[in-house]
Amino acid sequence: MPKEKIILGIDPGTSVSGFGLIIIKNKKPELLQYGVLHLSKFSTHALKLKKIFDKTLQLIDEYHPDEMALEAPFYGKNVQSMLKLGRAQGVAMSAALSREIPIVEYAPKKVKQSVTGNGNASKEQVAKMLMSILKFENNENNLLDATDALGVALCHFYQAGRGVQTKKSWKAFINDNPNRVLTKP
Numbered sequence: 001m002p003k004e005k006i007i008l009g010i011d012p013g014t015s016v017s018g019f020g021l022i023i024i025k026n027k028k029p030e031l032l033q034y035g036v037l038h039l040s041k042f043s044t045h046a047l048k049l050k051k052i053f054d055k056t057l058q059l060i061d062e063y064h065p066d067e068m069a070l071e072a073p074f075y076g077k078n079v080q081s082m083l084k085l086g087r088a089q090g091v092a093m094s095a096a097l098s099r100e101i102p103i104v105e106y107a108p109k110k111v112k113q114s115v116t117g118n119g120n121a122s123k124e125q126v127a128k129m130l131m132s133i134l135k136f137e138n139n140e141n142n143l144l145d146a147t148d149a150l151g152v153a154l155c156h157f158y159q160a161g162r163g164v165q166t167k168k169s170w171k172a173f174i175n176d177n178p179n180r181v182l183t184k185p
Contacts, residue, residue, distance in 0.1 A: 003025070003026065004023060004024060004025055005023070005024040005066045005067070006021060006022070006023050006024075006032065006063055006064065006065040006066050006067075007021070007022050007023075007024070007065060007066065007067050007068070007069060007153040007156050007157055008020075008021050008056075008059060008060065008063065008065035008067070008068045008069070008096075008101075008153065009021070009022070009068075009069050009070075009071075009149040009150055009151070009152035009153030009154070009156070010056065010068065010069070010070045010071070010089075010092045010149055010152065011070075011071045011145050011146075011148040011149040011152060012052065012070060012071070012073075012085060012088035012089040012092050013039070013085065013088060013145060014039060014045065014048055014084045014085065014087075014088050015038075015039055015040050016036050016037070016038055016039065016040075016145045017036065017037045017039060017052050017055070017088060017092075017145065018034070018035075018036050018037075018143075018144075018145030018146040018147070018148050018149035019033075019034065019035060019036070019037070019055070019056070019059055019146065019149045020033070020034035020035075020146055020147070020149035020150030020151075020152070020153050021033045021034065021059065021063050021065065021153065022134065022150065022153045022154060022157065024157055029133065029134060029154055029157050030134065031134040031135070031136050031150070032063060033059075033063070034143070034146040034147070034149065034150050035143070035146050036142070036143060036145050036146045037051060037052065037055045039051060039052070045084060045087070048088070049087055049088065049091045050091075052088055052091050052092055053091040053092070053094060053095050056091070056092045056095035056096065057095040057098070057099070060095060060096065060099050060101060061099075065101060066101075066102075067101065067102045067103075067104065067156065068092075068093075068096040068101050068102070068103050068104075069103075069104050069105070069106060069152045069153050069155065069156035070089055070092060070093065070103065070104075070105050070106070070152060071105075071106060071107075071108055071111060071148060071149070071151075071152045072089070072105040072106060072107050072108070073085040073086055073089060074107070074108050089105075104156055104159075106152055106155050106156065106159075110155060111126070111148070111151045111152050111155040112125075112126055112151070114151075114154065114155035114158045114159065115129050115130060115133075115151045115154055115155060116129045123144040123147070123148060124144070126147060126148065126151050127143075127144060127147035130147050130150050130151060130154065131147075133154065134150065134154075
């Protein structure tokens with residue numbers, strides 16, 4: 001493992017999308033940056049997706065993360081909401097793939113379990129634990145999506161070396177899985 005590694009965490013959403021970056025120095029995580037992208041002001045779903053893609057690409061180009069971790073959409077009853085969340089996640093993944101950044105996804109319960117020790121922890125509990133671990137203060141409840149994204153990045157750091165499979169570039173996927181690629185007859 002390199003002495004320094006940057007992990008970008010994303011909590012994709014169509015109203016608010018959170019992001020967080022941590023740097024690992026001497027096997028210890030430190031906060032680099034976190035925030036949210038407010039999307040409700042944009043009129044169409046397509047425009048919201050473009051903003052998520054653009055912001056993810058901007059973060060990648062500015063901080064040069066070694067890996068990206070995403071919170072996987074939770075399963076809900078509203079199919080339309082699930083589709084929108086899946087698309088939000090997909091455009092963030094596309095931005096990382098376009099820069100050949102390895103990607104891994106984590107279920108919300110896995111993130112909460114990794115950060116707090118309780119898979120049913122509230123967003124507020126996750127935020128408080130992150131403030132303690134990463135040594136920062138945040139008194140704004142409107143940044144809970146950002147702390148969720150930091151939680152995803154920290155979860156990925158904790159899972160490193162435990163056989164977590166990351167997704168590399170499309171080219172690497174095709175090379176590793178030639179039997180899963182359809183070719184024209």
